[in-house]
Amino acid sequence: xxxxxxxxxxxxxxxxxxxxxxxxxxxxxxxxxxxxxxxxxxxxxxxxxxxxxxxxxxxxxxxxxxxxxxxxxxxxxxxxxxxxxxxxxxxxxxxxxxxxxxxxxxxxxxxxxxxxxxxxxxxxxxxxxxxxxxxxxxxxxxxxxxxxxxx
Amino acid sequence: xxxxxxxxxxxxxxxxxxxxxxxxxxxxxxxxxxxxxxxxxxxxxxxxxxxxxxxxxxxxxxxxxxxxxxxxxxxxxxxxxxxxxxxxxxxxxxxxxxxxxxxxxxxxxxxxxxxxxxxxxxxxxxxxxxxxxxxxxxxxxxxxxxxxxxx
DNA sequence: CGGGGACGTTGGTGCAACGAACGTTAGTCG
DNA sequence: CGACTAACGTTCGTTGCACCAACGTCCCCG
Numbered sequence: 001x002x003x004x005x006x007x008x009x010x011x012x013x014x015x016x017x018x019x020x021x022x023x024x025x026x027x028x029x030x031x032x033x034x035x036x037x038x039x040x041x042x043x044x045x046x047x048x049x050x051x052x053x054x055x056x057x058x059x060x061x062x063x064x065x066x067x068x069x070x071x072x073x074x075x076x077x078x079x080x081x082x083x084x085x086x087x088x089x090x091x092x093x094x095x096x097x098x099x100x101x102x103x104x105x106x107x108x109x110x111x112x113x114x115x116x117x118x119x120x121x122x123x124x125x126x127x128x129x130x131x132x133x134x135x136x137x138x139x140x141x142x143x144x145x146x147x148x149x150x151x
Numbered sequence: 152x153x154x155x156x157x158x159x160x161x162x163x164x165x166x167x168x169x170x171x172x173x174x175x176x177x178x179x180x181x182x183x184x185x186x187x188x189x190x191x192x193x194x195x196x197x198x199x200x201x202x203x204x205x206x207x208x209x210x211x212x213x214x215x216x217x218x219x220x221x222x223x224x225x226x227x228x229x230x231x232x233x234x235x236x237x238x239x240x241x242x243x244x245x246x247x248x249x250x251x252x253x254x255x256x257x258x259x260x261x262x263x264x265x266x267x268x269x270x271x272x273x274x275x276x277x278x279x280x281x282x283x284x285x286x287x288x289x290x291x292x293x294x295x296x297x298x299x300x301x302x
Numbered sequence: 303c304g305g306g307g308a309c310g311t312t313g314g315t316g317c318a319a320c321g322a323a324c325g326t327t328a329g330t331c332g
Numbered sequence: 333c334g335a336c337t338a339a340c341g342t343t344c345g346t347t348g349c350a351c352c353a354a355c356g357t358c359c360c361c362g
Contacts (some may be wrong), residue, residue, distance in 0.1 A: 021176045065158045
């Protein structure tokens with residue numbers, strides 16, 4: 001037996017934050033996408049519904065800024081949500097350039113549904129961490145995220 | 152002024168580990184890709200060079216397992232590295248299915264070079280974190296990563 | 303009232319991860 | 333020894349997400 005762990009990653013990578021970050025984002029993303037797909041949703045849907053219920057009706061441009069979703073992708077996602085009856089898209093009477101997006105009652109139900117799914121995903125994703133470690137991770141990542149991009 | 156922070160992300164997202172992970176992996180990935188591109192390299196190159204210098208010559212399949220890079224992508228990356236003279240690809244006399252990849256002297260120099268670049272990237276990426284926090288982050292992410300996929 | 307700038311929409315690009323298929327070679331087991 | 337299974341390397345193609353470019357519409361301000 002030459003190497004007891006022929007699959008082990010090199011130490012240089014295992015201590016490289018940027019690598020750890022991008023690598024662990026893969027299972028995270030996959031889990032989220034799969035579980036949401038199982039109920040016919042996408043990550044964008046949750047992001048939008050969550051933002052709308054927290055801040056109230058907003059324009060698509062603002063939704064893009066809050067969620068980090070590109071404007072052109074917002075269009076498609078809102079189309080899907082509107083078609084399913086989860087949100088309402090209506091022109092802003094005060095500014096006819098804008099569309100005002102509003103969550104519907106069934107949209108709020110949908111959000112709850114997705115929230116349950118995502119709760120299970122977090123559990124699966126962070127299984128090896130205890131509660132304190134999870135809080136630490138969230139806090140650390142939030143700091144990093146704040147430092148780049150969004151305020 | 153209705154909302155002092157029209158760009159702020161909703162609290163639901165800001166406390167959702169899977170979202171924080173995928174979001175913060177974006178600047179990380181972008182920084183790495185850009186800085187490496189500036190010296191004519193890609194993330195794959197560093198991963199491969201680091202693995203080879205740490206474990207010695209290995210087959211492409213094993214490199215794939217260690218680095219998490221898909222076999223078909225290994226081919227292309229090794230082509231690039233070999234063409235630049237950073238690695239040597241030769242058939243394994245003991246097993247003619249395999250290619251044995253070996254780092255060259257200039258390859259080791261190249262690794263040092265990339266390591267310097269990546270060091271600066273980490274600094275930039277983790278700027279808001281102190282040393283202890285960085286260690287925590289690395290430790291937490293390693294746990295998560297170990298739990299999924301690679302041992 | 304003219305011009306710069308924001309908004310929404312469409313269509314297309316780039317890239318990393320992944321999947322499928324194939325020829326070749328090793329190891330195994332009747 | 334002969335057949336079957338599995339691993340390796342290679343090529344080609346696909347997917348999914350973030351992003352860019354261009355356009356028409358409309359607001360606001362000087």
